[in-house]
Amino acid sequence: DIVMTQSPDSLAVSLGERATINCKSSQSVLYSSNNKNYLAWYQQKPGQPPKLLIYWASTRESGVPDRFSGSGSGTDFTLTISSLQAEDVAVYYCQQYYSTPCFGQGTRLEIK
Amino acid sequence: EVQLVESGGGLVKPGGSLRLSCAASGFTFSSYSMNWVRQAPGKGLEWVSSISSSSSYIYYADSVKGRFTISRDNAKNSLYLQMNSLRAEDTAVYYCARQSLIHYGMDVWGQGTTVTVSS
Numbered sequence: 001d002i003v004m005t006q007s008p009d010s011l012a013v014s015l016g017e018r019a020t021i022n023c024k025s026s027q028s029v030l031y032s033s034n035n036k037n038y039l040a041w042y043q044q045k046p047g048q049p050p051k052l053l054i055y056w057a058s059t060r061e062s063g064v065p066d067r068f069s070g071s072g073s074g075t076d077f078t079l080t081i082s083s084l085q086a087e088d089v090a091v092y093y094c095q096q097y098y099s100t101p102c103f104g105q106g107t108r109l110e111i112k
Numbered sequence: 113e114v115q116l117v118e119s120g121g122g123l124v125k126p127g128g129s130l131r132l133s134c135a136a137s138g139f140t141f142s143s144y145s146m147n148w149v150r151q152a153p154g155k156g157l158e159w160v161s162s163i164s165s166s167s168s169y170i171y172y173a174d175s176v177k178g179r180f181t182i183s184r185d186n187a188k189n190s191l192y193l194q195m196n197s198l199r200a201e202d203t204a205v206y207y208c209a210r211q212s213l214i215h216y217g218m219d220v221w222g223q224g225t226t227v228t229v230s231s
Contacts, residue, residue, distance in 0.1 A: 040217035042157075049207055049221035050149075050157060056215055093157055097216040100171050101147065101159040 002026050002096050006104035012112040019081040021107045023094035028074045031098065038098035041070055041079045044106075045090045053092075054079065086111065114138035114220050116208050121225030128198050128229070134191040134208030134222055142166075142186035145211040147218060148193050150204035150227075158204075161193065162211070176202075198229045 003026040013019040029038045037057035042050040052061045054070035057077055067082045081088055089111060094104040120132040134146070148160040161182040162171045170182055181194040191208050205226050209218035 038216065040215070042218075044157075049223055050209075050218070051221070052212075052217055052219050055212065055217040055219075059215070061219065091156075095157075095159075095217065100173075101149075101162065101218075103149075103157040103159065106156040 002029065002099055002102055004094055004096055004102050004104040006092075006094060006107050008107060009105070010108040010110065012110045013081075013084045014112045015086065016083050017112075019084050019088070019109055021079045021092050021094075021109070023072075023077040023079070023104050025075045025077075025096055025098075029096045029098040030074050037073055037077070038096055039070075039072075039077055040095045040097065041068075042093045042095065042103075043088075043090045044093065050093065081109075084109075084111070114210075116210065116220055116222035118206060118208055118222045118225035121206065121227045123228045123230065124198055125231050126199060126229055129194070129196045130198065130227060132193040132195065132206055132208075132225060132227070134193075136189045136191065136210075139210075139220075141184075141189040144213065145169075146184060146191045147209045147211060148182060148191075149207045149209055149218070149221075150202075151207070151224075152201070152204045155204075160206070163191070195227070198227075200229050203227060203229050 007022045039057040041054040044050040058070040091106045117135045163182045179197045183192045205224040207224045210220040212219040
């Protein structure tokens with residue numbers, strides 16, 4: 001099974017500053033036949049279900065603000081929020097769909 | 113509007129059973145693979161089970177294999193999770209989630225139903 005590990009577990013960033021969350025998979029999630037990374041990012045606010053932000057590691061879901069971006073390939077991935085807004089306070093999860101789904105443990109993002 | 117609505121959660125004793133349902137609307141349910149994902153109190157997301165559009169392919173997390181059964185009724189636009197031999201560690205909010213046709217991530221989620229296993 002592919003294990004997903006996020007870092008840090010929690011993060012405090014000032015409003016308007018950049019937030020960076022890392023995700024590492026125990027094996028590559030890059031599918032060679034289509035050169036796509038089978039990785040998604042989700043945002044979960046308190047009391048709400050998760051919301052899909054990013055798929056294929058770097059493609060924003062429709063309606064997601066462009067301050068959210070995803071990068072990386074193979075086993076190492078990053079979610080970046082370029083200018084933190086108050087409404088971005090949430091827990092963020094990466095998930096691989098290369099094999100049976102697996103989520104990272106989550107990263108709690110707060111305002112400093 | 114695309115929507116998933118879970119039901120069937122509740123309080124059950126250890127060793128008991130419960131059947132969760134997820135009603136889909138606003139999209140062609142029979143075209144999509146579906147998932148159950150759970151979240152224990154204060155914890156992260158844990159994938160539980162997946163079922164393909166025609167029920168040909170079914171997968172389970174090791175933690176529930178042999179105890180939980182996923183199924184669907186495309187005529188009723190419904191997804192189910194039969195949970196047997198429940199344990200305290202099965203206590204969680206259970207979400208149903210649609211698998212995207214484009215990228216295999218989970219693009220639509222329900223609000224969840226709470227299962228509490230306690231004596």
